[in-house]
Amino acid sequence: MAMANEPVSADSLALKTLKKKRTGKQIAKSLLKHFVLCLVGLCFLGPFAYLLQTSVKSIEDIFAVPFVWWPEKLYWENYSNAVQAIPFLRYTWNTLFVALLCVLGELIAAPLTAYGLARIPFKGRNVIFLVMMGTIMLPMQSTMVPMYVLYNKLGMVNSYWPLVLPAFFGAAYYIFLLRQFFMGIPQEITESAKIDGASEFRIYSQMILPLSRPALFTVGLLVFLNTWKDYQMPLIYLNEPIKWTLSVGLKAFIGEYDVEWGMLMAAAALFTIPVIVLYFFVQKVFIQGITMTGTK
Amino acid sequence: MSMFGKKTMAITGSTILSLSLLAGCGSNDNEENASPGASSGSATNASSPASESSAPKEKVEISFWTTYSDQDAGPITALVDQFNQTNDHITVKMLGNQDPTKQLTAISGGAAPDILLTYWNNIGPWADAGAVLDLTDKISQSGFDIGSVVPAAMDRMKINDKYYAMPFTMSMANSLMYNKKDFADAGLTKPPETLEEMFDYAKKLTKKDDSGNITQIGFIPDYPWIDNVFWPVVFGGSWLDDSGKVTPNAEANVKSIEYQRSFYEEFGQNQIDKFKSGMGKRGTPQDPLLTGQLAMYIGWEYNFMPERGEDGPIGVAAFPYPADRPELKGSGMVSPRAVFIPQKAKHADEAWEFMQYLMTTDAQVKYSLEAHVIPTITAALSDERLMVEENKTMWEFYERAKSENLNGFPNSAYINEYLQALTEETEKALKGTISAQEAMDNVAKKIQPLADGK
Amino acid sequence: MAKVSGNAVGIRKRERKLLVKGLLFTSPWIIGFLIFQLYPILASFYYSLTEYNLFKPPEWVGFGNYKDLFQDDKFYKSMYNTLYITIVGVVPHMAYALLMALLLNAKVKGQSIYRTIYFLPTLVPAVAGSLLWMWLLNSQYGLINMGLEAIGIMGPNWLVDPDWTKPSLILMGFWGTGTITVMYLAALQDVPKMFYEAAEIDGASKWRQFWTITFPSISPMTLFQLIMMLISSFQYFTEGMVFAEASQSVGGPENSLLFYSIYLYQQAFSFLNMGYASAMAWILFVVVMLFSLVIFKTSARWVYYGGDK
Incomplete structure (x- = not known):
């Protein structure tokens, strides 16, 4: 471990000297980078900017041809109306509750399983991996009904169990993702600990997990995001409106012949913001990840 | 990388095959476990069996699922409320936003509600598959007059010469x-x-x-x-x-x-x-x-x-x-909206009573006034209560709904x-x-x- | 002799110990699989050998459904559409996401902001997203065709012309690559910095550094993405439904948006042919499995695990 420390200090030293003599060429290069990032960034800002813009537009402006770039009057009341039209706080809480439980469950189960598949060369692990991958290759439309039958037999219909419980057993997608990360960690790192007689679980919890923080945060983020956005599962399994999640609740604005576009867009914007905030903080972890891997 | 050897493939293959034979039966006899309306409590006691039947004098609660989202649910909610206030032995609990896929999954999965509103073209396949209660007996026992319904709408409820649903409204x-x-x-x-x-x-x-x-x-x-x-x-x-x-x-x-x-x-x-x-x-x-x-x-x-x-x-x-x-x-x-009772509904009689209520002239008129739709009871089409000024744009449609050349x-x-x-x-x-x-x-x-x- | 058998016992003991450890670690998934997944999967396979309408007990027909499938024009059509979107779409989307990750991994001011912006489209709910797309891709007043016209190209009727509906979807897909970018970003954090320093000292160009250091280091992630995008692309559903809705029919113009999962869904839930739909599901399973196996087999040549010896 000490061995890896030197390059880092050397690196920071090198950085310092580099900073002193930033040449014109480097400045131009950095400008170019910013230019490219800004340009592509604008394209990517589009959908969200569009969402925000439509959320304060009148129905006339939303569909006007040609496109209305800046509406004359802003309909902020779309927001207050939307929040009042559906039990917004209640749905937000429900969604948060389900999403956080799923993150918790997935972060307990997925890394364990992934570790077993990645770093314990036991007989049959390839079979397990194969079956696991197989489970997600079958389209869910064909297993949806038997799945419902099962949950109904377990008495779990109209409860959060069907949405949350599977996470505590790990989803193939995240297990596979973490397996790839764990397989990338050099054996030398754990070898000495093994020789010292550390238990497998100790190696897992005290060496591998800390080393995989970016991966674990990524999994947490993706689980949260996917649960947050999921529509089908809550719709199928939750019967009482008071239990609904936001994605189901958003449907309230979509009538058969009439759509409350302004309110729908305002609610959709509110729906999006918590995940953006969450993402902003999670991606910061990636930067911390660098220094950590550097000192290992 | 010998991750997926031929051997492992063969083994998993044969296991799946043999197990599938064991699991084949038993997917369809799960009605005794279904307690959709009753299991309304928290997740932990969701499996409590339906217990309403033990108390004789109490109101029976039936569950009614519709496709309407909040945006459109106002008029039907008013109708259900009125029913709940006037009926002394049935309470209707309505749930909106239930699209046909969910309806199908729940009925097939053994958690059928008592009565549902759906698109009329679902009735044919669902009825033929055995999911929908044949209304023939109920109609003849209660003396419901099929002739009182707009024929073009009622015909859409007929599969193999039997009626399986009622046309609540029509477009x-x-x-x-x-x-x-x-x-x-x-x-x-x-x-x-x-x-x-x-x-x-x-x-x-x-x-x-x-x-x-x-x-x-x-x-x-x-x-x-x-x-x-x-x-x-x-x-x-x-x-x-x-x-x-x-x-x-x-x-x-x-x-x-x-x-x-x-x-x-x-x-x-x-x-x-x-x-x-x-x-x-x-x-x-x-x-x-x-x-x-x-x-x-x-x-x-x-x-x-x-x-x-x-x-x-x-x-x-x-x-x-x-x-x-x-x-x-x-x-x-015409394209009606159908209400039907699942074959496995627990309270079919009460559901039928509620369905008849939906098909009364009064209910049809009330609903038409609020939702601006076309009633399916012929008498309602000429009802004076509909001829109010704020409903004027509907008048000529009520008139055209009487045409004998309507079809579907x-x-x-x-x-x-x-x-x-x-x-x-x-x-x-x-x-x-x-x-x-x-x-x-x-x-x-x-x-x-x-x-x-x- | 005695020594050899003693060794063999030792090996077997070690193996058993590994097996116990391995099973313990993987037990969460195994238990979950046995409780929640095994029955639905077996049921689906059994249904595929029956005529089953979701209500009456399934009737055994052997491989009848599979035989019928191979005579169904729409089976081929939907498979073609799905293969199209997979083969044309997956690799460009991945390459693009990787490129974005590399850009976003570079140390620039406002990195956090940029990273958030690139992720935004992934977060926008489909209702808003699809509206925007209908708008952008409109052949008359859409931004894309207006842009093309400015450089003298007559843009196609994206959402109406059956030749262009799938390219429209692929184009739209670039906006949804945020999650892939994020995963690549996470993978890029694990590339040891000293490799680059050594390469810098050797005077290797950035291009060379990418192919000799970055690409091999993140190859486990590339393998993951390739497999997962393959699987999800073969099950392409939601976006196709949204686009087809715009043309008021299930399969879109001339069934050009009839994707495999959409047809399967229609068979299962609209036509109540659950047996047929299950057979479709299992054919898809075999196809995806074959593709995946080929990728896994060849991956030995281009995927490098730091943990390998």
Whole structure:
């Protein structure tokens, strides 16, 4: 471990000297980078900017041809109306509750399983991996009904169990993702600990997990995001409106012949913001990840 | 990388096979465990069995699922509330936003509610599959008069000569809606009477710029969608004869497609496609009929509700008929909304009582007033309570709903395959890749085996 | 002799110990699989050998459904559409996401902001997203065709012309690559910095550094993405439904948007042919499995695990 420390200090030293003599060429290069990032960034800002813009537009402006770039009057009341039209706080809480439980469950189960598949060369692990991958290759439309039958037999219909419980057993997608990360960690790192007689679980919890923080945060983020956005599962399994999640609740604005576009867009914007905030903080972890891997 | 050896494949393969044989049965006998309405508590006690039946004097709670989202649920909620207040032994618990996939999953999965509202074309397949309660006995025992219902709506509830549902409301296409200003600009003073006249009108109402691009169009026969029921109805077509033969290729049906095609021949496929994609979004203030981009439109009773008033920009008339068949005047299609009781409903009797309530003239009138829909009880169509000023735009639709030339697509086990095939083949015929006759012959060839089989 | 057998016992003991450890670690998934997944999967396989309408007990028909499938035009059509979107779409989307990750991994001011912006489209709910797309891709007043016209190209009728509906979806897909970018970003954090320093000293160009250091280091992630995008692309559903809705029919213009999962869904829930739909599901399973196996087999040549010896 000490061995890896030197390059880092050397690196920071090198950085310092580099900073002193930033040449014109480097400045131009950095400008170019910013230019490219800004340009592509604008394209990517589009959908969200569009969402925000439509959320304060009148129905006339939303569909006007040609496109209305800046509406004359802003309909902020779309927001207050939307929040009042559906039990917004209640749905937000429900969604948060389900999403956080799923993150918790997935972060307990997925890394364990992934570790077993990645770093314990036991007989049959390839079979397990194969079956696991197989489970997600079958389209869910064909297993949806038997799945419902099962949950109904377990008495779990109209409860959060069907949405949350599977996470505590790990989803193939995240297990596979973490397996790839764990397989990338050099054996030398754990070898000495093994020789010292550390238990497998100790190696897992005290060496591998800390080393995989970016991966674990990524999994947490993706689980949260996917649960947050999921529509089908809550719709199928939750019967009482008071239990609904936001994605189901958003449907309230979509009538058969009439759509409350302004309110729908305002609610959709509110729906999006918590995940953006969450993402902003999670991606910061990636930067911390660098220094950590550097000192290992 | 020897991750997936042949051996492992073989082993998993055979395990799956042998286990599947064990698991095959037992997926369908799960009704005893179903407690959808009762398990309303928290997750932990969700498995408590239904216990209402033990208390005799207590009200029975039945669950009623609808497709309506909050946006549309107001009127039906009012109706249910009224029922709950007046009925002394039943409480209806309503749940909206339940799309057909969820309905199907829940019924099949053993957690069926007691009564559901769904799209009428689900009734055929679901009833044939055994999911829907046959209402024959209930109708005869309670003396419900089938004759009191608009026949075109009631017929849609019939599968293999039995009634499986009630048409709670119906939508209806037998009107022509048009932009009054476009008509005035073209010097047209009254709506077209016959289909032939309508074609001439369309020519007069279509404008092109110097480079030949359409800037305003008189009529697009497949806008907003390919209508595979409306058009044959207008031409007096049919889909099934008494001997069980499917007849999508009957002369009238083919004619109805050729008529639609003639618009494409007149104005040009590419030109129409291009113009169509530039039209404003339907149902918004930029709706092409409102902006005048489109002059005529197949009207449903829910279209342009405020704008079709006397001083509004949209005019309404009876839809034209073929000049050589004046007896078809007033033809149109109906598309009802069906309420049904699942075969496995726990409280079928109470559900039937509630269903009868939904079909009373009073309930129909009340609902029509609030939701601005067409009642399906004939008596309600003439009810004075509906003839109030704020409901004025509906008046002529109530009148047209009395027409004897209303029709609809026959409901059956294979209805969705049939409709799908019609859409696919009509699309080809409208584009001119095959003739209308060929297209409809294809449909007949494809659907006849299904009709024979089911 | 005695020594050898003693060794063999030792090996077997070690193996058993590994097996116990391995099973313990993987037990969460195994238990979950046995409780929640095994029954639905077996049921689906059994249904595929029956005629089953979701209500009446399934009737055994052997391989009848499979035989019928191979005579179904729409089976081929939907498979073609799905293969199209998979083969044309997956690799460009991945390459693009990787490129974005590399850009976003570079140390620039406002990195956090940029990263958030690139992720935004992934977060926008489909209702808003699809509206925007209908708008952008409109052949008359859409931004994309207006842009093309400015450089003298007559843009196609994206959402109407059956030849262009799938490219429209693929184009739209670029906006949804945010999650892939995020995963690549996470993978890029694990590339040891000293490799680059050594390469810098050797005077290797950035291009060379990418192919000799970055690409091999993140190859486990590339393998993951390739497999997962393959699976999800073969099950392409939601976006196709949204686009088809715009043309008021299930399969879109001339069934050009009839994707495999959509057809399967229609068979299962609209036509009530659950047996047929299950057979479709299992054919898809075999196809995806074959593709995956090929990728896994070849991956030995281009995937490098730091943990390998």
